[in-house]
Amino acid sequence: MASTQNETRTRRSLGRSKGTCLSCRQRHIKCDESKPRCTKCVKNSRECTYGATDPSKDWRRNIVTFNASEPTEETGEGSSCKELNHSAAFSSGSRAMVPRNASPSFSLPAQLPILMGEGYSIRDVQALSHFVEFTGNDLIGSHFLKSLWTQGGIQLAFNNDFLMHAVLMTSSTQLQRLNPASYEEHRIESNKHLQASLRSFRGAISSPTYVTNNFEAVLATTFLFLMHSGSNPTFDPSQPGMDGFLQHACGLYDIVRYNPACVPRSPFAPLCTPMLLPDISPDSGPGYDLSLMIKTTNPHYANSDFGSYESIINSLTPILEIVESELPFGGASPDALVLYLVHWLSFLPSEFVILANSHQPKALVIMAHYYAALAFVLAKWHKGWWWLRERPVFMIEQTDAFLGEDWEVWMKWPISVLKMCEEENGHWGRAVAADRFDEVGVEEEMGVLLSADFHPCKLGDESWARKIASYR
Structure with missing residues (x-):
């Protein structure tokens, strides 16, 4: 009896292992935690996913993972806001961008007394003002x-405080690029x-209640953080x-998908509504070339394939076709198109991200x-x-250099697009006039994006899609 109880506890312990895949956890069997698919799932042809039992862990782990260097101790004058001279030259401007090598003027935030009491420095006040006047207006590109x-966002x-620091981080990052002379200081x-x-x-995010x-x-x-x-x-x-x-x-x-009730009422909903263009399987063009690449029997390229490559390529193809189209940006607003491309990354399954990060x-x-x-737009x-x-x-140039001549046949299209963008008089050589999409109606000009539809799951995860559909 005791032996049976010990075995049961052992199996439960194995099932609760933090790295155990969902399939092994459900069966209470030992998992070797191999990525992207564990050995047991490969052997038994089972779907292998990680972290699905506690949805919050996936996005928390993704969000807080950075390759940033540790901050260097601040040097020079560490003036606090209490030492701020209120007669300093504050001015509000309407410039679209601060000239290079110029120190930007900044406006006095209405909440400055609050900021002063929290130990922020004079540099932080300047960074906050720069964000309000310039950085925040140039993050997305869309007037809306x-x-x-x-x-x-400022309110x-x-x-x-974590958002305040993120705002100041973003402003300082832009100032790095605008002021080369003080690049290191802003870095x-x-x-x-x-x-x-x-x-x-x-x-903050360790508490689901707090997140909600x-x-x-x-x-x-x-x-x-994404930016x-x-x-x-x-x-x-x-x-x-x-x-x-x-x-x-x-x-x-x-x-977004693990806090669905919060999204509709959020002003950030336009940035994160899960919409995806329908898959297409072309018989020519860059998407077709990618489909050939993953199906090739050439032993030089026949390394292990991830099962959802095909769904990833099919979902990307509609956007690749826009580059070849004679209709500017497929009739869509460039801002909406870039936002869609950024959001498309969110649908990539974690297994594919692992493979990309593994080169x-x-x-x-x-x-x-x-x-x-993305470069084209x-x-x-x-x-x-x-x-x-x-x-x-x-990323294209580094990838091409890393893969070398053996892969140039598959890198031909990305390289040709870069050359196309550089050619002043080539196909799509000239920039599209800004008045082609006026600020007032820019969100209404969706063009090809009108066919985008709600997509409740990561690419290749049809089981999750069926589950969501059953509740709709």
Whole structure:
């Protein structure tokens, strides 16, 4: 009897292992925790997923994972807000961007007394003002969504310190790019606020009740983390690590789908509604080329394939086709298109993200095609998205250099798109005129995106989709 009880406890303990996949956990069997699929699931042809029993853990882990360096101790004058000279030259401007190498003027925030009492420095006050005047207006590019950051987002920040630090981090990151002469100073400030935000954020999101009651602040902070990782592209195959941009996009989707009741009433809903264009299977073009790549029998390319490659490629193909279309941006607003492309990352299953972070060639080629579509839109649309503009070209060039000549046949399209964007008079060579999409009606110009529909699950996870559909 005692032996039976001990065996039962052992099996339960194995089933509760933090790294155990869901399939093994449900069967109370030992899991070797291999990724993306454990040995038992591979042997028995079972679906293998991790972390599904506690949904909050997935997005929490994704959100707080950064490759950022530790902040350097602040040097120079550490003036506190209490030492602020109120006769200093504060001015409110309406400039679209601060000139390079120029120190931006800044406005005195109405909540400055609150900020003063919390130990923030004069640099923090300047960063906050810069965010209100410039950074917040250039995060997305859409007139409709700008007020989310410069009005509602700021108000939330004064009630949630992790969001305030994330706002200051974002502003300092932009100031790095605008003021090369003080790049290092702003980099230190950005890292300081990143670490401060993460410390506070980890504690806040440990409580599901807190997340539900403060969903907008949590979501806004998640977006700023996503933007921060997007503005710092890295690609170093010699070092183990992960692409924070992919990781945080997955976390963004998880926080949305595991808090569905909070989304409709949130002003951030336009940024996170799970909509996806219908899959297509073309007989030509870049999407077709990708489908050939994953099906090739050439032993040189016939390495292990992840099962949902096909669904990922089919969902990406409609956007790849827009690059080849004669209709500008498929008739969609460029801002809406870029937002859709950023959001598309959120549908990538964690197994694919692992393969991309492990520099698996086929996963990298798929992502290079994604970045080519993103580079194309950004190259022809010169408004907003400052935090995203360096990433596409960087990732394509680094991927191409890493894969080398053996994979150039599959990298041909992304490289050709980069050249196309550079050619002044080539196909889609010239930037689209801003008045093509006026600010008032920009959200109504959806074009090809009109066919996007609600998508309740990660790509390739049809079992979850069926489960959601049963409740609708």
